[in-house]
Amino acid sequence: MDFSWITHYWPLLLKGAEQTIALLVISVSLGFFLAVVLALLQVMGPKPLAKFSSGYCTLLRGTPLLVQLWLLYYGIGSLLPMIPGIRHSFMWPVLREGFFFAAVAFTLNYAAYEAVVLRSALLSVPKGEIEAGKAFGMSRWTLIRRVWLPRAIRIALPTIAGEVVLQLKATPLAFTVTVMDLYSVAYKIRQDTLLVYEPLILVAVFYVALSALIVKVFGRIERQLPVRR
């Protein structure tokens, strides 16, 4: 085992870790908002929208993330320059990057998985609690905001922790669309130094540590919630 390359590559590794974490944070936070909307649509939306939302979840959960990512990056990416004016717009430097497409693909994918979790959590909130809200004269929107959704999120919390870890484990796919995430740094180190296992081990340790941290943080949040059993 030869880890001497670390001294040379640590700035790059740090940058890669930053990109990986950025992808995770962006996809989880934006994806969560999208998931809330999708789940609410399925539970109480008008029928066509509910159908659309469940169709979206089936589609995104039924196809590999890698294919979705490539569809966005190569497919949409090759169509974008055809839109007149887009090359000169201020958005172009962002739209050109693999990072943008990876972030979008991961967000859309995470939202689909999370929406299914939230949907079943919304349905398993005890009826009495919602009726209590109605009895207080809460409007539909207040009821969702103050009772239904917070209660559903608490129910779903352990599953959400698992989904975030799964999302972290999906981020190395970004390397296939030229994002310099942690895994692609390891890939580059392998090409430069011809060491196969050491960079992979280092990166694996990082992922294991980060998932342990995520599990711990969620455990702490769960413990803070008042629960009466």
Place this chain on the structure above:
Amino acid sequence: MDISTYTSLLALEAPGWGSALLKGTITTLEISFGAFLAGIGIGLGCALGKLNGSRTLAPVLNLYTTVVRAIPELILIVALYYAGTDSLNALLNALSFESVEINGFATAILVLGIVQGAYATEVIRGAILAIPTGQIEAGKAFGMPATMRFRRIILPAMMPTALPGLSNLWASVTKDSALIAVLGYQELAMITKLAASNTKFYFFFFCTAALIYLVITLCSNSVFDSLERRFRRGQVRLG
């Protein structure tokens, strides 16, 4: 762009990519099926090992399932691919044979099978634990030997509990098989990428691939649903 362009892109004859995509789909299904079976085999062995665990075996199996489930699939696949080829060649060299170029198909199945095995271990272990002890004790009371007890009681009794988990595993292996494309092996995702970059119809080909994967998933779901109905026949339904 009209419809005839698309049909000619998917034509089965040479300029069209239809037959290549079909072949890729079959390869994907073969890899998935092989890895799924390997995973169940490994999972069954490890689950039984964990349940009847000796002091030395149980920690090793725990390490395997924990490590595999904590590391991203892509990294595992790449690491196992190199570790597999390296160790096989080291073994061959030690036995004074020539180094060989390893069959991509077998490696794909083995690598995905090892990943699946870790998840399958937990699914099967949980399902076996869910069997009421009385049923197994009844088997013992009848004087059934361990293998017969496994065949006649444990296996059929754990199936209803294990099936939803196994169905999830199958869904994830059909999608994880796309990761094999990263190693350059020509399954559906890789062939789609080739077709797309050759013809420049990126959007069209990736949509086609997504559709094929979706059809695989939806068909598998209905198969697993009917399997579960079959294994649950005679059970009292709750709710």
